[in-house]
Amino acid sequence: DVGPEGERTRGSRGADARGGAKGAPKKPGRPQGGGGRGGQGGGARRGEAGFGSPSRPREFDARIEERVRDRYADKPVIRTPKTFPGAEQEGERLQKVLARAGMGSRRACEELIEQARVEVNGEIVTEQGKRVLPKDEIKVDGLTVATQSYLFFALNKPVGVVSTMEDPDGRQCLGDYVTNRETRLFHVGRLDTETEGVILLTNHGELAHRLTHPKYGVKKTYVAAITGPLPRDIGKRLKDGIELEDGWARADHFRVIDQVGKNYLVEVTLHEGRKHIVRRMLAEAGFPVEKLVRTAFGPIELGDQKSGWLRRLTNTEVGMLMREVGL
Known part of the structure; x- marks a missing residue:
């Protein structure tokens, strides 16, 4: 703005800033000019500094903050519960x-x-x-109850499959049956390459450890094909113990389940897990094994599961396994 009206406009704005909003009466004792740089500039600076209050040095503010921290340093921090709408709840x-x-x-x-x-x-x-x-x-x-974070499977391992998840020699192994799994699985114990039957796979380390530890005595059941004739006391002899090169081995249970001439199918249950334990016991007793199938691992039975099939254990089966080892 130029001319007399523009000057009057600027003058009224300066008066408003010095005297109060919208032309309110001037407060007595307040300077009109605000310093040696003109009324307009002085008024603007006072407004920015907090209506004319003098600025404090930063060292003074720092000392005040330090005193406040010291005053409340030893007091317990009260954390109020998250009860407001939309608050995250654990679990x-x-x-x-x-x-x-x-x-x-x-x-x-x-x-x-x-x-x-x-x-x-x-x-x-x-x-x-x-x-x-x-x-x-x-x-x-x-x-x-098994949660989603753990996986439990039963595989009917075929003959000729190595009981490892990977094989550097390129032989068929357990890992070939569990591809495309998000979580790394490992096998619970082992089965001989020429032995077929149920073997468990899981990612639950503590359960796998207890299932294979002799302390918990988890029983495994095998069906073996042997050639007779069998003496009457063969079951008692196996239960009393067979002396092997690495110590005595005892069966928990023995029975004949089928016979055709001199060909027998016998069931052997034991809680030991030494290498080739069933084959060595029967061979030492005078009856080499022609075929061996593990039909049960603890409460998990093979049933009618086909060779090479993998199935997920039910929650009831998982619960029975965990109860077997005290989990």
């Missing part, structure tokens, strides 16, 4: 975990909770909506 709803683990629909899992059949970390849960963490132990009717 996952119990009925959702049960449903994902294959225990039924969510409504069916809620009924399990209502019937007091579910326990978490040894305590029975009856309230809906309880949240659980991955480390929590969940049981239904006393059997541990």
Whole structure:
């Protein structure tokens, strides 16, 4: 703006800034000019500095902050619970975990909770909506429920397959039957190359360790084809113990399940896991094994599972395995 009207406009703006908003009366005692640089500039600087309050040195503010920190240093920090809408809650709803683990629909899992059949970390849960963490132990009717983080499989290993997940010599191995798995699996114990039958695969390290440790005495059942005739006391002899080069070996159970002439199918159950243990025991007793099949590993039975087929264990079977070894 130029001319007299522009000058009056600038003058009124300066007066408003010095005297109050929208032409309010001037406060007595307040300077009109605001320093030696003109009324306009002085007023603007005072507004920026906090209506004329003098600025404090940074060292003074730093000392104040230090005193405040020292004053509240020893006081406990109070953390209020996250109750506001949208706050994250730890864990996952119990009925959702049960449903994902294959225990039924969510409504069916809620009924399990209502019937007091579910326990978490040894305590029975009856309230809906309880949240659980991955480390929590969940049981239904006393059997541990397998969560999604662990995988459990049973393979009917064919003859000629090596009991390793990889083979540097290029031979057929267990890993050939579990390709395209997101989690690395490992086998529980071993089976001889010429022995077929059930072998377990999992990524649960503690369970695999206990299933193969002699302390827990998990029984394995084998069916062997041998040539007779068999003496009457063969079962008693195997139960009393057969002396091998690496010590005595004893069967927990023995029975004849079929006979055609001199050809016998016998069932041997034992809890030891030494190399070629069944073959060596029967050979030492005078009956070399022609064919050997492991039909059960603890509570997991081979049943009608075809050779080379891999199946996922049910939650009931996993619970039985864990109960077998105290998990």
